[in-house]
Amino acid sequence: GKNNINKRLVVKKLFARQQHEGFGAVVRRSIGRFELRYFDPFLVLDEFSVSAPAGFPDHPHRGFETVTYMLEGEILHEDCEGHKGVIREGGLQWMTAGKGIVHSEMPSSNSNGITHNKGLQLWINLSSKHKLVEPIYQEIESKDIAETEKDGVRVRIIAGEWNGVKSKICTRTPTMYLDFTLSPGSRISQSIPFHWNAFVYVLEGQGHFGDSKLQHSGAAAHHLLLLGLGGDRLEAWNSSDSGLPLRFILVGGEPIGEPMVQFGPFVMNTQEEIDQTIDDFDNFRNGFEKARHWKSQAAS
Ligand SMILES: Nc1ccc(F)c(C(=O)c2c[nH]c3ncc(Cl)cc23)c1F
Numbered sequence: 001g002k003n004n005i006n007k008r009l010v011v012k013k014l015f016a017r018q019q020h021e022g023f024g025a026v027v028r029r030s031i032g033r034f035e036l037r038y039f040d041p042f043l044v045l046d047e048f049s050v051s052a053p054a055g056f057p058d059h060p061h062r063g064f065e066t067v068t069y070m071l072e073g074e075i076l077h078e079d080c081e082g083h084k085g086v087i088r089e090g091g092l093q094w095m096t097a098g099k100g101i102v103h104s105e106m107p108s109s110n111s112n113g114i115t116h117n118k119g120l121q122l123w124i125n126l127s128s129k130h131k132l133v134e135p136i137y138q139e140i141e142s143k144d145i146a147e148t149e150k151d152g153v154r155v156r157i158i159a160g161e162w163n164g165v166k167s168k169i170c171t172r173t174p175t176m177y178l179d180f181t182l183s184p185g186s187r188i189s190q191s192i193p194f195h196w197n198a199f200v201y202v203l204e205g206q207g208h209f210g211d212s213k214l215q216h217s218g219a220a221a222h223h224l225l226l227l228g229l230g231g232d233r234l235e236a237w238n239s240s241d242s243g244l245p246l247r248f249i250l251v252g253g254e255p256i257g258e259p260m261v262q263f264g265p266f267v268m269n270t271q272e273e274i275d276q277t278i279d280d281f282d283n284f285r286n287g288f289e290k291a292r293h294w295k296s297q298a299a300s
């Protein structure tokens with residue numbers, strides 16, 4: 001009908017079940033599974049949970065960006081260039097791997113036993129013109145993340161803007177990444193650029209997404225909702241009478257529209273570029289020089 005002309009509806013719903021990744025880590029992978037290999041420009045969305053000594057020991061990246069957003073606990077990261085740090089609860093690391101990074105991402109082995117470190121890691125592809133840029137980090141502590149509240153809706157702005165509040169993250173591939181918490185009975189109508197691919201990933205509670213007239217799609221935690229094209233905004237409600245807040249992320253990005261060839265943590269445009277990348281990594285060249293004599297402390 002006419003009033004759907006500008007609403008984006010849920011066209012696919014995926015439950016992200018747990019799988020093993022890294023060294024003893026557990027991830028709920030939604031984007032990046034065989035049913036949803038690539039949602040341009042998004043390569044992977046992992047909801048991870050890891051406790052020491054498990055983690056993601058030394059590994060490379062080339063040709064894309066990783067966005068790590070901690071929900072509970074913390075992750076220590078260190079790379080072969082000597083860059084290291086802690087991403088604490090509520091904090092964010094936007095890593096543009098570009099031409100190449102070798103790093104480890106390990107939970108701190110907390111003295112008082114097992115601590116569950118949970119978070120989200122989103123892999124965003126880079127266009128061919130950015131694939132070999134110098135690696136660069138943008139790191140924001142929880143207290144410095146743009147956050148605002150209105151009519152029972154709290155929003156943490158990871159990338160993009162909401163209600164005039166902007167994130168300070170500079171995105172190469174135009175991206176929005178908003179962390180919404182809706183109190184019971186509240187709702188949002190959020191604009192999304194018309195041609196962007198967009199999805200919702202539910203973190204807590206349950207809610208409805210899409211259009212009030214159509215059989216809108218209810219969804220609970222660990223579900224990914226793909227939003228169809230043909231509209232410029234998302235409507236969502238926390239209609240649950242359980243009194244629980246609804247927490248979800250809304251992520252959107254401008255499709256890159258180039259060929260994508262992925263080999264694990266390498267994402268280029270052609271198989272030849274992947275073969276070259278593997279050769280560079282094996283021979284410590286073209287951005288992987290420092291990896292030759294480097295081992296992380298956390299993972300050794
Ligand atoms: N290639 C490859 C293969 C296997 C991996 F596990 C990884 C990897 O590091 C991660 C996969 N999801 C993740 N979520 C959170 C964090 Cl902190 C790291 C990862 C990786 F890069």
Ligand SMILES: [Fe+3]
Nearest residue numbers: 059061066105
């Ligand atoms: Fe990594």
